[in-house]
Amino acid sequence: xxxxxxxxxxxxxxxxxxxxxxxxxxxxxxxxxxxxxxxxxxxxxxxxxxxxxxxxxxxxxxxxxxxxxxxxxxxxxxxxxxxxxxxxxxxxxxxxxxxxxxxxxxxxxxxxxxxxxxxxxxxxxxxxxxxxxxxxxxxxxxxxxxxxxxxxxxxxxxxxxxxxxxxxxxxxxxxxxxxxxxxxxxxxxxxxxxxxxxxxxxxxxxxxxxxxxxxxxxxxxxxxxxxxxxxxxxx
Amino acid sequence: xxxxxxxxxxxxxxxxxxxxxxxxxxxxxxxxxxxxxxxxxxxxxxxxxxxxxxxxxxxxxxxxxxxxxxxxxxxxxxxxxxxxxxxxxxxxxxxxxxxxxxxxxxxxxxxxxxxxxxxxxxxxxxxxxxxxxxxxxxxxxxxxxxxxxxxxxxxxxxxxxxxxxxxxxxxxxxxxxxxxxxxxxxxxxxxxxxxxxxxxxxxxxxxxxxxxxxxxxxxxxxxxxxxxxxxxxxx
DNA sequence: CAGTATCCGATGCGATACTG
DNA sequence: CAGTATCGCATCGGATACTG
Numbered sequence: 001x002x003x004x005x006x007x008x009x010x011x012x013x014x015x016x017x018x019x020x021x022x023x024x025x026x027x028x029x030x031x032x033x034x035x036x037x038x039x040x041x042x043x044x045x046x047x048x049x050x051x052x053x054x055x056x057x058x059x060x061x062x063x064x065x066x067x068x069x070x071x072x073x074x075x076x077x078x079x080x081x082x083x084x085x086x087x088x089x090x091x092x093x094x095x096x097x098x099x100x101x102x103x104x105x106x107x108x109x110x111x112x113x114x115x116x117x118x119x120x121x122x123x124x125x126x127x128x129x130x131x132x133x134x135x136x137x138x139x140x141x142x143x144x145x146x147x148x149x150x151x152x153x154x155x156x157x158x159x160x161x162x163x164x165x166x167x168x169x170x171x172x173x174x175x176x177x178x179x180x181x182x183x184x185x186x187x188x189x190x191x192x193x194x195x196x197x198x199x200x201x202x203x204x205x206x207x208x209x210x211x212x213x214x215x216x217x218x219x220x221x222x223x224x225x226x227x228x229x230x231x232x233x234x235x
Numbered sequence: 236x237x238x239x240x241x242x243x244x245x246x247x248x249x250x251x252x253x254x255x256x257x258x259x260x261x262x263x264x265x266x267x268x269x270x271x272x273x274x275x276x277x278x279x280x281x282x283x284x285x286x287x288x289x290x291x292x293x294x295x296x297x298x299x300x301x302x303x304x305x306x307x308x309x310x311x312x313x314x315x316x317x318x319x320x321x322x323x324x325x326x327x328x329x330x331x332x333x334x335x336x337x338x339x340x341x342x343x344x345x346x347x348x349x350x351x352x353x354x355x356x357x358x359x360x361x362x363x364x365x366x367x368x369x370x371x372x373x374x375x376x377x378x379x380x381x382x383x384x385x386x387x388x389x390x391x392x393x394x395x396x397x398x399x400x401x402x403x404x405x406x407x408x409x410x411x412x413x414x415x416x417x418x419x420x421x422x423x424x425x426x427x428x429x430x431x432x433x434x435x436x437x438x439x440x441x442x443x444x445x446x447x448x449x450x451x452x453x454x455x456x457x458x459x460x461x462x463x464x465x466x467x468x469x470x
Numbered sequence: 471c472a473g474t475a476t477c478c479g480a481t482g483c484g485a486t487a488c489t490g
Numbered sequence: 491c492a493g494t495a496t497c498g499c500a501t502c503g504g505a506t507a508c509t510g
Contacts, residue, residue: 004501006261007282008351009343009422011334011461012327016260018338019330022503025251026241038472047242049504054473064337064468076471084337084467091333092247094325095254099246102299102319103253108244116243187244226246232319233299239481257483273492284484289493311491474509482502489494 018063019091023048027056029092031066031085033123036078043119060085093225100226104233105193112183114144117190118151122166124222127155131212136173143182177209179217192227193235253298254326258283262291264327266301266320268358271313278354295320328460335461339468340428347418349379352425353386357401359457362390366447371408378417412444414452427462428470 006013019025023045030044041053048056057079060066065085069078081088118139139151147168154165154173165171179186185204188194196218199205207214241248254260258280265279276288283291292314295301300320304313316323353374374386382403389400389408400406414421420439423429431453434440442449 005346006258006280007346007348008261009346009348009426010264010331010351010355010459011338011343011426011464012264012331013261013334013346014338014342015330015334020255020257020260022255023241025255026243026248029245029247042472045241047504049506050473051475051505052503055503074471077473084333087333087337090329091326094329095250096245096247098319098322098326099248099250102322103246103249107249108246111240111242111244111248113242113244116245120245191244191246224245229246277492282484284486285493286485286495287483290483309491312493472510475507477505477507479504480502482500484499485497487495490492 015091018059019088021056021059023052023056024060025092025095027053027060028065028081028085028088031079031081032089032092036080037076038079041079044116046113046115096226097229100191100224100229101232105188105191105231105235108191109184109187112187114141114148114151114183117183117187118153118166120190120224121221122153122164124224125153125155125164126220126222127162127164129216129219130155132157134173135176135213136171137177137179137209137213138175139179139181139186141181141183141186143184175209177207177213177217180206180208189221189223190227191224192229193231196221250326253294254323256291256294258287258291259295260327260330262288262295263300263316263320263323266314266316267324267327271315272311273314276314279351281348281350331461332464335426335459335464336467340423340426340466340470343426344419344422347422349376349383349386349418352418352422353388353401355425355459356456357388357399359459360388360390360399361455361457362397362399364451364454365390367392369408370411370448371406372412372414372444372448373410374414374416374421376416376418376421378419410444412442412448412452415441415443424456424458425462426459427464428466431456 005017026045027041030041035041035044042048042050045053057066061068064082065088067080067082069080071078134154134156137153141149152167152171154167154171156163181199181204185194185199189196189199196205200207207217240252261280262276265276270276270279277283277285280288292301296303299317300323302315302317304315306313369389369391372388376384387402387406389402389406391398416434416439420429420434424431424434431440442452
């Protein structure tokens with residue numbers, strides 16, 4: 001590697017020079033998804049080392065893609081996208097669409113991760129079909145090691161604002177719905193490869209609880225933004 | 236680097252895992268631009284080593300993005316994009332648009348390369364405003380080292396098909412138009428940062444030859460596909 | 471919580487030469 | 491023309507521990 005660049009004035013070359021370094025695209029994806037704090041970013045990127053995340057954020061700041069601010073409330077830093085950063089959305093979206101269409105889901109299924117899945121669910125959950133009082137949903141992945149197998153989503157209305165909380169410990173509330181599944185199936189549902197109903201029919205998913213929540217799971221469980229993209233390779 | 240992956244089932248992560256390796260995006264760009272032969276690809280990627288290009292093509296083949304065929308005419312291999320490969324066009328285009336809008340042109344201008352520029356021009360030249368007989372245009376970059384400073388484009392009609400030839404040696408035909416410029420200015424024109432007329436007005440470009448060719452240069456010189464994208468950073 | 475500091479190892483990749 | 495073979499190094503980034 002005498003020089004790191006491609007030596008080309010072509011905008012594609014320039015762009016892939018800066019976006020092509022490891023983790024960069026995923027850091028931007030997290031920012032686009034609404035993570036702003038250092039440790040929120042880490043949560044969405046469990047395998048990145050803090051040193052590297054820090055380095056990437058700094059480079060992106062130098063590039064004019066990320067702006068670092070101090071949270072007016074606390075004194076903790078916040079990272080947000082600049083206009084240039086927001087305009088990367090089409091890049092990330094087109095990559096995701098292509099990945100969903102053309103990469104074997106088998107590949108995805110090698111990267112199962114209950115923590116990431118639940119974190120995504122928390123983010124995309126659609127509270128509209130839910131009742132207006134507090135709702136607690138317990139997830140149990142029976143094929144996952146203890147300690148990562150049980151999760152609780154608590155959806156609440158606090159001052160007319162919907163708050164979704166994700167817990168790894170029993171929050172102590174009455175459970176409105178129990179969701180029992182294997183991790184693979186739940187991930188497949190999330191990715192749009194299988195519907196809730198199909199999973200139930202194949203005995204991959206068991207729902208126990210209030211009828212309303214059971215019947216509307218496909219709706220309140222907001223899927224991955226790429227779920228509507230049709231697979232073009234063996235699903 | 237214990238493992239090379241990101242450990243995420245997210246389609247964006249999967250896609251950037253395979254598209255993020257060095258040179259991959261540019262190899263696909265070249266294939267999208269219509270290069271199919273190994274050495275044509277090398278010409279569009281002067282800094283890649285043949286070993287690495289070979290390796291990338293193989294990976295892309297394994298991925299189902301590239302198909303390798305034997306040219307029926309000769310016995311030389313041809314590389315072409317599969318359907319999955321063609322669907323990467325939105326990814327490359329969005330990256331290019333973003334690069335054109337948000338990356339300082341100064342950066343691009345560090346990567347000036349007359350050979351790449353002429354190769355691009357040859358490819359994008361629009362013959363429609365040209366006369367139907369053979370046209371020869373000589374380019375002279377007065378600030379470029381001898382051996383890379385003079386180029387000839389020969390546009391000809393052979394059996395009702397327009398053929399554009401790029402030469403580094405005088406083809407011997409009468410010259411219909413002389414284009415004299417510095418490499419930086421010509422590249423800026425190509426990238427849509429400056430118009431032909433502006434370059435002439437600023438004494439950055441001199442045209443000598445038939446009136447018709449001079450007057451229509453902005454048209455027959457097909458610009459970079461990203462030239463219409465407006466710069467959002469200092470041009 | 472939000473990072474830095476340090477170290478070190480794997481490996482990606484460049485350089486060069488060679489072949490069918 | 492279309493690659494393969496080989497070598498060796500730089501460097502990227504992972505692991506770990508520590509700090510304001």
